[in-house]
Amino acid sequence: MPEKGFQQNQTILETREITMRFGGLEALNALSFCIAPHQIVSVIGPNGAGKTTLLNAITGVYSPNSGEILFRGMPISGLKPFQITARGINRTFQQVQLFSNMTVLENVMVGMHPRTKSGFWDGLFHFASERREEKKIREKAETLLDSFGLLPKAYWMSAHVSIADQKRLEIARAMAGEPELLLLDEPVAGLNIRETEAMGDLIIKLKQTGQTIILVEHNMHLVMGISDWVIVLHHGAKIGEGRPEEMQKDSRVMEAYLGT
Ligand SMILES: Nc1ncnc2c1ncn2[C@@H]1O[C@H](COP(=O)(O)OP(=O)(O)O)[C@@H](O)[C@H]1O
Numbered sequence: 001m002p003e004k005g006f007q008q009n010q011t012i013l014e015t016r017e018i019t020m021r022f023g024g025l026e027a028l029n030a031l032s033f034c035i036a037p038h039q040i041v042s043v044i045g046p047n048g049a050g051k052t053t054l055l056n057a058i059t060g061v062y063s064p065n066s067g068e069i070l071f072r073g074m075p076i077s078g079l080k081p082f083q084i085t086a087r088g089i090n091r092t093f094q095q096v097q098l099f100s101n102m103t104v105l106e107n108v109m110v111g112m113h114p115r116t117k118s119g120f121w122d123g124l125f126h127f128a129s130e131r132r133e134e135k136k137i138r139e140k141a142e143t144l145l146d147s148f149g150l151l152p153k154a155y156w157m158s159a160h161v162s163i164a165d166q167k168r169l170e171i172a173r174a175m176a177g178e179p180e181l182l183l184l185d186e187p188v189a190g191l192n193i194r195e196t197e198a199m200g201d202l203i204i205k206l207k208q209t210g211q212t213i214i215l216v217e218h219n220m221h222l223v224m225g226i227s228d229w230v231i232v233l234h235h236g237a238k239i240g241e242g243r244p245e246e247m248q249k250d251s252r253v254m255e256a257y258l259g260t
């Protein structure tokens with residue numbers, strides 16, 4: 001539920017001057033921006049620009065050296081990843097991180113567990129209430145897999161489906177936690193043209209259900225085709241932001257990409 005005073009048309013996520021250092025390297029340099037809800041906001045920039053570091057800072061994998069991150073107006077910097085997930089932010093990874101020894105269905109069910117009610121004692125004695133809950137979780141996971149086109153492979157081991165399916169499955173697992181903000185780190189890396197188009201359609205479909213999405217991606221055709229807003233990073237700093245068509249002709253952005 002939105003916090004008191006939070007309006008749907010306001011900023012859902014804000015970073016204020018966040019800086020993240022690794023030794024002498026500033027992976028993020030006083031980075032500030034705001035994300036409006038129900039939009040696809042892409043974060044682009046050359047390799048090493050700090051895009052993944054930004055997602056790690058938002059999700060609590062890293063705690064920024066300075067600055068603040070606000071989610072629905074509440075500071076989240078310094079919280080642990082599981083606390084941030086519980087507040088409504090889920091993600092996928094640049095290198096897919098599925099449970100390879102589990103089925104496709106089980107991977108999605110795992111994504112749902114934090115929201116279920118059965119506690120420690122229920123688990124210990126495997127009460128009927130938990131079995132009922134397990135059944136509900138399974139049915140919900142199947143519905144989700146169906147909407148991602150993965151139901152026919154529900155009982156495959158996740159390591160045995162294609163990379164494209166693994167990438168879709170990772171998004172399905174993230175969506176299983178019903179996040180308000182979904183972060184995608186290079187969802188089409190390694191996919192062919194047809195798979196990339198299908199992924200673009202899927203991301204648009206998620207947006208149409210009201211999902212807010214931060215997309216980190218190198219594929220400019222995809223970024224320019226589906227984004228509402230584009231933020232450009234270079235050496236950890238923001239060098240531009242705007243509508244895709246504005247960023248495409250921005251001279252600083254061109255320079256960063258051409259390396260001049
Ligand atoms: N855990 C880490 N330790 C040291 N340096 C890191 C770490 N994570 C990222 N970096 C460095 O921070 C910079 C930004 O990396 P990253 O965020 O992965 O870039 P991008 O995702 O835009 O390609 C790079 O120079 C990278 O080597």
Ligand SMILES: [Mg+2]
Nearest residue numbers: 051052053094
């Ligand atoms: Mg990266």
